[in-house]
Amino acid sequence: MALSVPVNGLKESDKEPVIELFVKAGSDGESIGNCPFSQRLFMILWLKGVVFSVTTVDLKRKPADLQNLAPGTHPPFITYNGEVRTDVNKIEEFLEDVLAPPKYLKLSPKHPESNTAGMDIFAKFSAFIKNSRPEANEGGSPGGQCLGTPGFTGLCFAEQLCCEVSVVAKKYRNFEIPKEMTGIWRYLTNAYSRDEFTNTCPGDKEIEIAYSDVAKRLTK
Known part of the structure; x- marks a missing residue:
């Protein structure tokens, strides 16, 4: 303990x-x-x-x-x-x-907007994954706007939310984030290259399980 x-x-x-x-x-x-x-x-x-x-x-x-x-x-x-x-x-x-400097690292982001980066993506993703009429999603995606804030802050939700979007959309909607959404992929690539992200992130199976009830409703 x-x-x-x-x-x-x-x-x-x-x-x-x-x-x-x-x-x-x-x-x-x-x-x-x-x-x-x-x-x-x-x-x-x-x-x-x-x-x-x-x-x-x-x-x-x-x-x-x-x-x-x-x-x-x-x-x-x-x-x-x-x-x-x-x-x-x-x-x-x-x-x-x-836990402040000089003994501990200051973690406030340089760009305040990074705290809300990815929220637009996650809002669209939530509507996309919960829609019981998949045909209504044709021509659309949960992508939203590309993330404009570069790098991995370690403090904003963007990395975690994009991870969920990637895993759940692929599992239950057969959708993968387009490669041209370079901002999102930059975030994911940077996140998965950092120990503090990969060692605190749940496995893909846990993310899938968290959305299993949603998936069941979609198949009814």
Whole structure:
């Protein structure tokens, strides 16, 4: 569970915080499940370079000790030096504040618009994948506008959302993101080249399972 580190002889400011991240478990109850919010916090802590531990939570069999730790709360959430924090947005702000330079990396994006990059794509994708009349999608795609913000920030949803679009559209709609959408492919290529993304991203099968109910409705 939570990691402990020696603190004897260290100043208070030099002590490493004890952080544990709780994320949604996959279908096997142990692996990382499909949850962009979980992955987002996972990547933030990874990129900060802080020591932390990760616990996957099986929502079907949530352990009693976790129910007592954060009653009525679903992952992701963290404990920071024993204090439970459950609001994802506030957790991000808190981590950026307490894990600050020069000891830890500053993660605020250079381009504020990168925080919302990909939302247009995901909105179109959601309508595309949930449409029970596939013929209505002819001539259209979930692609939307190409992403204009280059590079991998590690903090915006674009990488996770584009990953879901790629996997789910191919599985359930036999659609692949066109190669001419260079902005999207640049994001995906950059993302999959980074350890902090590939090691926090759920497997393709978990993403497919997350959309299986939608797929069943489409076949009725």
